[in-house]
Amino acid sequence: MTTIATDRPRSEPALPDPRGPLSAGLTAALTTPGLPAPGVDVASAADPYGEDLQLALYLCYELHYRGFAAVAEDREWDPALMPLRREMESRFLGALRADVPAGRGTDEAFGELLVESTDHHGSPAYHLEHHGELWQLREYAALRSLYHLKEADPHAWVIPRLRGRAKAGMVAIEYDEFGAGRAENIHAQLFADLMTDLGLDTAYGHYLESAPAVALATVNMMTLFGLHRSLRGALVGHFACVEVTSSPGSRRLAAAMRRTGAGPAAERFYAEHVEADAVHEQVVRREVIGGLLADEPHLEADVAFGADATVFLEDRLAAHLLGAWRAGRSALRTG
Numbered sequence: 001m002t003t004i005a006t007d008r009p010r011s012e013p014a015l016p017d018p019r020g021p022l023s024a025g026l027t028a029a030l031t032t033p034g035l036p037a038p039g040v041d042v043a044s045a046a047d048p049y050g051e052d053l054q055l056a057l058y059l060c061y062e063l064h065y066r067g068f069a070a071v072a073e074d075r076e077w078d079p080a081l082m083p084l085r086r087e088m089e090s091r092f093l094g095a096l097r098a099d100v101p102a103g104r105g106t107d108e109a110f111g112e113l114l115v116e117s118t119d120h121h122g123s124p125a126y127h128l129e130h131h132g133e134l135w136q137l138r139e140y141a142a143l144r145s146l147y148h149l150k151e152a153d154p155h156a157w158v159i160p161r162l163r164g165r166a167k168a169g170m171v172a173i174e175y176d177e178f179g180a181g182r183a184e185n186i187h188a189q190l191f192a193d194l195m196t197d198l199g200l201d202t203a204y205g206h207y208l209e210s211a212p213a214v215a216l217a218t219v220n221m222m223t224l225f226g227l228h229r230s231l232r233g234a235l236v237g238h239f240a241c242v243e244v245t246s247s248p249g250s251r252r253l254a255a256a257m258r259r260t261g262a263g264p265a266a267e268r269f270y271a272e273h274v275e276a277d278a279v280h281e282q283v284v285r286r287e288v289i290g291g292l293l294a295d296e297p298h299l300e301a302d303v304a305f306g307a308d309a310t311v312f313l314e315d316r317l318a319a320h321l322l323g324a325w326r327a328g329r330s331a332l333r334t335g
Contacts, residue, residue: 237306
């Protein structure tokens with residue numbers, strides 16, 4: 001592969017510290033020409049939800065977004081990395097399929113999501129609305145920045161794999177996510193503005209070091225779904241789950257920002273999502289899911305799987321956040 005050009009500045013984030021033999025070997029291979037990536041046996045032995053595999057998978061996936069300052073841009077599709085990436089994906093996807101309900105339809109999967117639970121014990125948004133302190137809001141935003149600073153990007157990969165109603169509905173929602181033609185209204189920019197109000201660093205990828213595996217997994221899943229045409233149904237299910245559940249949570253988070261005096265931009269990001277995602281919910285259910293299944297009815301189980309896998313990983317992250325905060329400790333990774 002070619003080496004990094006030295007006649008132009010690089011603005012990509014720095015590579016994070018490894019978290020085990022898998023991410024250590026991958027980091028070395030990405031930065032040392034000719035050094036092979038770890039063998040698939042290393043990935044086969046790793047915990048599919050663990051720090052080492054989730055960071056290594058994140059490093060591979062990030063090459064499709066902004067990349068890293070120390071890594072040549074043409075490593076994105078380096079064939080030498082593909083066996084390792086495929087094994088990590090297989091481990092992660094296999095674990096998800098084993099841990100979420102099988103054989104469900106979309107009516108069952110989404111019927112549960114359309115009714116907000118009256119049990120708020122496991123809800124970070126409810127906790128932040130009523131009990132959260134400013135430092136907890138800052139931690140929440142820092143971890144969510146790994147997603148929100150690329151908010152609509154992974155979902156755009158599904159557009160060329162859709163047609164008709166599904167494609168038109170998806171593009172309509174993505175148009176809003178990307179600011180409806182105005183750069184200052186791109187949702188990723190609105191989140192950066194939120195971070196500024198909270199006194200956080202807005203540099204892309206800045207909080208990767210602080211993100212535990214349970215946070216990385218939520219981002220890795222949508223990239224996994226986005227990069228594989230065979231998982232287009234799962235990506236639609238993930239996207240629909242996010243849109244269906246966003247409005248109630250965003251309302252609570254806007255109230256949390258207001259209660260703690262976080263700032264107008266911090267409140268605006270979530271207030272914007274209350275209204276926008278209420279509309280998006282209807283479009284994604286009727287046009288995106290409805291259109292996709294009208295064209296490809298055999299994908300219904302995949303759509304349900306995408307939604308259920310999203311709920312599963314979000315519940316794991318919620319348990320981590322609330323467990324730490326209720327114990328009075330940071331939810332960020334410290335080493």
